[in-house]
Amino acid sequence: MNNHNNPITPEERLMAHSDEFRQDLIKIMDNIYFAVGFGASNSILIEGENGSILVDTLESIEGAEVLKEKFKKVSSKPIRMIIYTHSHVDHIGGTSVFMDENHPEILCREPSRGLLGANELSNIFSKRANRQFGVALSSKERVNIGLGPGDANLAGMGNGYVPAPRQFSTEKLSITVEGIQLELIAAPGETEDQLFVWLPEQKVLISADNYYKSFPNLYAIRGTSYRDIAVWVESIDKMIALDPQYLLPGHSRLIVGGENIKAVLTDYRDAIEFVLKETLNYINQGLTPDELVEVVKLPARLANKPYLQEFYGTIEWSVRAIYTGYLGWFDGNPKNLFPISPKNEAKHMADLAGGADILFSKAQSAVAQREFQWALQLADYLLALGDYVLEAKNIKIQSCRALAHRQISASGRNYYFAYAQEMERGLLG
Secondary structure (H helix, E strand, O other): OOEOOEOOOHHHHHHHHHHHHOOEEEEEEOOEEEEEOOOOOOEEEEEOOOOEEEEOOOOOHHHHHHHHHHHHOOOOOOEEEEEOOOOOHHHHOOHHHHOOOOOOEEEEEOOOOOOOOHHHHHHHHHHHHHHHOOOOOOOOOOOEOOOOEOOOOHHHOOOOOOOOOEEEOOOEEEEEEOOEEEEEEEOOOOOOOOEEEEEOOOOEEEEEOOOOOOOOOOOOOOOOOOOOHHHHHHHHHHHHHOOOOEEEEOOOOOEEOHHHHHHHHHHHHHHHHHHHHHHHHHHHOOOOHHHHHHHOOOOHHHHOOHHHOOOOOOHHHHHHHHHHHHHOOOOOOHHHOOOOOHHHHHHHHHHHHOOHHHHHHHHHHHHHOOOHHHHHHHHHHHHHHOOOHHHHHHHHHHHHHHHHHOOOOHHHHHHHHHHHHHHHOOOOO
16 A cells, blocks of 8 residues: 555556556447457447448457457447548558458548658658557566557557548538438547547547547657647647537547536646647747756646546657747757767767766766666767777666656656667667
């Protein structure tokens, strides 16, 4: 039992957060089933007159096969339409499992054009995504992925993806499928092509990734172009205006009750907007990214909300993303216009310390004093110099693992552990 003298650790908090992803097939009403915990994302089955609609298909064939068998136990009606809420692979990677003789139609919003040459970055995107999600980690290290269970089949992500032949680019598409009235509404957030699904007769909102029970991933450390946070706020406003009675997010568990949903979404919107406006305000006063992260903090009324804890995204990463999204990489300090190389900086640091021997000694002391961030930086100086290379790598491995245990963010925790693992296995220079 934890008490004030023995507070809950970040690791224990992350473990408790895993309850959000316990496997469950929840009957929302007679014809709507909400599947949570079967993969990295959620999936929703909506029964119509003679067939069903499926919203999102999980991340992999393996996860989708388990889900399909589960759906069969509650519905024998064939799937007539599959709707993709957005193009992130954890929502669309299991589709082939549901493609049968009934040939369900696949529908999504028209994907954004993307960046010229982005395909050339597939190697680094994949490498960093594997770290963020802890694909190669043990179950003990990968407690969860912040917005999904730790046992999701991430190694198979995307292996069942099927492109959507039908796409739309309007702000709203109203359709009726098997007697079910649906409104598909543009809701950019994590992606520009994101939509949410609104069932006006049942007051059910399938919200995709504009809400999940964590501070949102306004920036993904796996690497992503700027996510327009102002537009994300507008998307949440659209959700609030509908006054839903059931909110089915793309990750984590559902929320029931109009007033409850409104309160949660309003706090969520306010938190995102606060971080954006505060960051812009201080940017305008001349603060650099390193200075911004020291002053931009959520007010207590928001910081203490259970659905705004930093299990996935973090405020610090968001602040840095906003800065670069609006101003680019240059922080305004002339010393950073043409900075000296990391190797030259390391040489100067060694000179200041009195040589590489003392620099190494300081790195050892930093580890002993549990100043692991400083130890990481000193280890990088030694690696740049080419001195005490094996020892510096061991310091970096040890520091990464120590910092992982301090992280409430699953993404940060997984990245630290994965990087340490790669370094230990000789996969990094």
